[in-house]
Amino acid sequence: MAGKVTHLETQRLTLRRFTASDGPAVHLYMGDPLVTRWLPKGRLDKAGAQTFADKNAGRRPRAIAVVERASGELVGHMDFHPWLGRGTREIGWAIGRPYQRRGYATEAARALLAHAFETLRCHRVVATCQPENVASWRVMDKLGMRREAHFRQHLLRDTGEWWDEYFYALLAEEYFGRAAPISG
Numbered sequence: 001m002a003g004k005v006t007h008l009e010t011q012r013l014t015l016r017r018f019t020a021s022d023g024p025a026v027h028l029y030m031g032d033p034l035v036t037r038w039l040p041k042g043r044l045d046k047a048g049a050q051t052f053a054d055k056n057a058g059r060r061p062r063a064i065a066v067v068e069r070a071s072g073e074l075v076g077h078m079d080f081h082p083w084l085g086r087g088t089r090e091i092g093w094a095i096g097r098p099y100q101r102r103g104y105a106t107e108a109a110r111a112l113l114a115h116a117f118e119t120l121r122c123h124r125v126v127a128t129c130q131p132e133n134v135a136s137w138r139v140m141d142k143l144g145m146r147r148e149a150h151f152r153q154h155l156l157r158d159t160g161e162w163w164d165e166y167f168y169a170l171l172a173e174e175y176f177g178r179a180a181p182i183s184g
Ligand SMILES: CC(C)(COP(=O)(O)OP(=O)(O)OC[C@H]1O[C@@H](n2cnc3c(N)ncnc32)[C@H](O)[C@@H]1OP(=O)(O)O)[C@@H](O)C(=O)NCCC(=O)NCCS
Pocket: 034, 035, 036, 037, 038, 039, 092, 093, 094, 095, 096, 099, 100, 101, 102, 103, 104, 105, 106, 107, 128, 129, 130, 133, 134, 135, 136, 138, 139, 142
């Protein structure tokens, strides 16, 4: 679970536990409707962002803070939590708009995949997104994850609309089988 990730460093990023004082920085990106357009829980108001920071600072975090090392700014988060069975995790991502398209999501996710397979000895890591969310499935592609399914009208939104969903996964044997294993 995310609780086992205390601290990961990549070339440009630090992945660390959330703290209660991260609430306002979380609101900066999770309060942005363009960032939360394809997030199932939608936009967070200030209180929601504080609750998100508080919960993930607690004993059972489901997301990890992503901090830009050069500026010290919290730029987004990685979801990382148990999936359905033992040895499986789900990974996800959100990066604030000023920091997008710099390769940060890919860089942070690579470090987490390395942690999942090399340290936690996970068997399988999954990720999902909507087909319209090209940036998200591009990250999955770049990580070498496989698209396993395209579910039609899979998620019912509060608005009454049904979202399609792509389902991606990567197995430990695929991760370790690569000529050049991915790393931070
Ligand atoms: C998805 C998201 C995390 C990607 O973050 P990022 O740090 O910008 O991603 P990267 O810079 O690592 O880019 C990964 C790839 O996606 C591409 N990409 C990024 N933004 C894109 C966009 N808006 N449209 C099309 N492609 C995009 C990049 O060009 C790159 O591919 P390339 O190397 O082939 O050019 C970010 O767009 C985001 O936070 N979106 C809102 C939250 C969200 O939808 N999360 C996923 C929910 S399933």
